[in-house]
Amino acid sequence: MAENQTTDLILQLKRGIINYDETAVKAAAHKLVSSRIDAKKAILEGLVAGMKSVGELYDRKEIFLPEILISTEIFYTGLNILKGGKKEEGLLPEKIGEIVIGTVEGDIHDLGKNIVKIMLETSGFVVHDLGANVPAEKFVDELKKSGVQIVALSTMMTTTLMEMDKIVDLVHSQKLNARIIIGGAAVTPEIANRFEADGFAPNAFGAVKLAKRLITGNQE
Ligand code: B12
Structure with a gap:
């Protein structure tokens, strides 16, 4: 898969989390898995980055509980597809x-x-x-x-x-x-x-x- 296509799909993951678009996240995650890209990169730069933005919006009271709960669910859906049966340790950010x-x-x-x-x-x-x-x-x-x-x-x-x-x-x-x-x-x-x-x-x-x-x- 071309690098810019990978970047687009990772962006689609991030935007999907922020815009509560589960279909977009699922589609991007499946495409990324089938092209055997680095799951950790997709998780960190796509899903985790999206969740961070959502968390900040919630804390600034720009979005509310129902929205953050939907994003959380979509986050885990994407994570399960991308980790493909592996444990998430090592795929999430470096352990602090x-x-x-x-x-x-x-x-x-x-x-x-x-x-x-x-x-x-x-x-x-x-x-x-x-x-x-x-x-x-x-x-x-x-x-x-x-x-x-x-x-x-x-x-x-x-x-x-x-x-x-x-x-x-x-x-x-x-x-x-x-x-x-x-x-x-x-x-x-x-x-x-x-x-x-x-x-x-x-x-x-x-x-x-x-x-x-x-x-x-x-x-x-
Ligand atoms: C949703 C809710 C419920 C749901 C809970 C669903 C669930 N799975 O959690 C249900 C309907 C089950 C429920 C039940 C009850 N509830 Co209720 N509930 C609420 C409600 C509406 C929202 C609470 C909530 O989840 N807020 C959303 C979260 C995200 O809150 P948040 O504060 O923003 O969370 C942030 C911070 O608090 C912080 N944070 C949270 N935890 C931690 C931990 C650490 C370490 C740190 C650093 C930060 C941190 O970070 C979070 C994210 O940014 C509140 C009213 C309200 N408006 O607050 C009443 C409320 C909390 N409930 C209340 C009561 C009384 C009850 C019941 C006893 C009612 C009853 N008579 O049966 C029962 C509880 C039974 C029991 N034994 O626990 C009262 C408590 C009153 C009081 N003075 O203590 C409230 C305040 C309603 C009221 N005004 O009377 N409830």
Whole structure:
């Protein structure tokens, strides 16, 4: 396949994610697979680049929840075609670190957590997703098992905020070597301070910046 045709197809992937055009993404991904192009290049410059743009638009409140959920679904459809049965590790951006993520016990809201997850994955983090309504002990067990550097906790409800405090206390009292970041509609910077978490971010873009800063020490 000619180089400019490959470039066009990769652009079609990116635009398809931004314009919620699943048909275009599927068609481009299949053509790219059948011409045996470098899947990693297509994923990074097409799908991941598209998801980054969508994440920024969402955080700037230029698009809303339904749109980002559609883009996320299209992202995974494209990813499955391009990775062709392989595991995605090695195909996504170079690994920066590993994160355990989940919504705390008592809370089943997982949309915000899922958006944070996909933005972390497309930025180079390997994410262990424990799901929603996750007991404090399960976070601790996962941290012990995986040796992950960061645990990210989400909650949308004020009634489940204290679960976050409990998890921070457990991590500290058991001297686990992990940083804790918290977020979700019920969380504020003051609450994060009071719970002695290592950081708070109001949105997925901020979550990625925060996680990168905690791992690399860079202020970027
Ligand atoms: C959708 C929704 C639901 C859906 C959830 C679907 C799902 N799979 O998640 C359903 C219908 C199931 C639901 C159920 C309930 N809900 Co509800 N729900 C909502 C609603 C409308 C939107 C929440 C949402 O998903 N927002 C979208 C996401 C993307 O939010 P976001 O904040 O932008 O997410 C960003 C940040 O928060 C941040 N972030 C998120 N997590 C993390 C984590 C980290 C580490 C970091 C750094 C950042 C971060 O990044 C995200 C992406 O940029 C809100 C009202 C509202 N307008 O907020 C009520 C709301 C959260 N629900 C509420 C309630 C009370 C309930 C129920 C108890 C209702 C009931 N009586 O049964 C049940 C919950 C039962 C339970 N035990 O959990 C209340 C909570 C009130 C309170 N003070 O706590 C709210 C605020 C509605 C209200 N005004 O009363 N709900």
